[in-house]
Amino acid sequence: MGPLGEVRKPVAIVFTDVAGYTDLAQRDERLALQLLEKHNELIRRVLRKHGGREVKTMGDAFLLEFGSALEATEFAIEAQRRLQEMNSSKPSEKRMLVPIGIHVRGRRAPSRTSL
Numbered sequence: 001m002g003p004l005g006e007v008r009k010p011v012a013i014v015f016t017d018v019a020g021y022t023d024l025a026q027r028d029e030r031l032a033l034q035l036l037e038k039h040n041e042l043i044r045r046v047l048r049k050h051g052g053r054e055v056k057t058m059g060d061a062f063l064l065e066f067g068s069a070l071e072a073t074e075f076a077i078e079a080q081r082r083l084q085e086m087n088s089s090k091p092s093e094k095r096m097l098v099p100i101g102i103h104v105r106g107r108r109a110p111s112r113t114s115l
Contacts (some may be wrong), residue, residue: 011065012072012104014052016043016079018060019097035096036060042082050075069104076100 018039025032043062047054050071056063066072079100087095 009067011067012069012102013055014062014064014066014072014075015101015103016062016064016098019099021060031094035094038086039096039098042086043079046075046079046082050078069102072102072104076102 018036021032021036024035039060040057043064044054047062047064050066052064052066052071052075054062055065064072064075066075079098083096083098
């Protein structure tokens with residue numbers, strides 16, 4: 001239990017970012033936007049499957065939240081597998097590399113007190 005009777009619940013924060021997106025957008029904006037759209041669709045599809053919540057998007061990056069480290073890890077593994085499948089049939093200039101970071105921390109939740 002934390003201060004003021006708060007209970008900490010674990011939460012996993014996930015951050016994705018398309019590697020090299022800014023450089024690609026400067027070289028070929030149309031291709032960059034097409035790849036970004038595919039990235040966003042893929043991330044959101046896998047996110048729904050694993051029960052995550054989209055907290056915020058920032059250009060080519062997502063900030064996501066999951067209720068457990070396991071859900072976050074399963075999301076990241078599936079997202080990377082799908083990206084690899086998508087990239088396998090494309091030339092290198094049309095491939096997307098998407099690093100995914102996971103951070104697990106406690107989250108404060110109101111405690112239940114009886115009167």
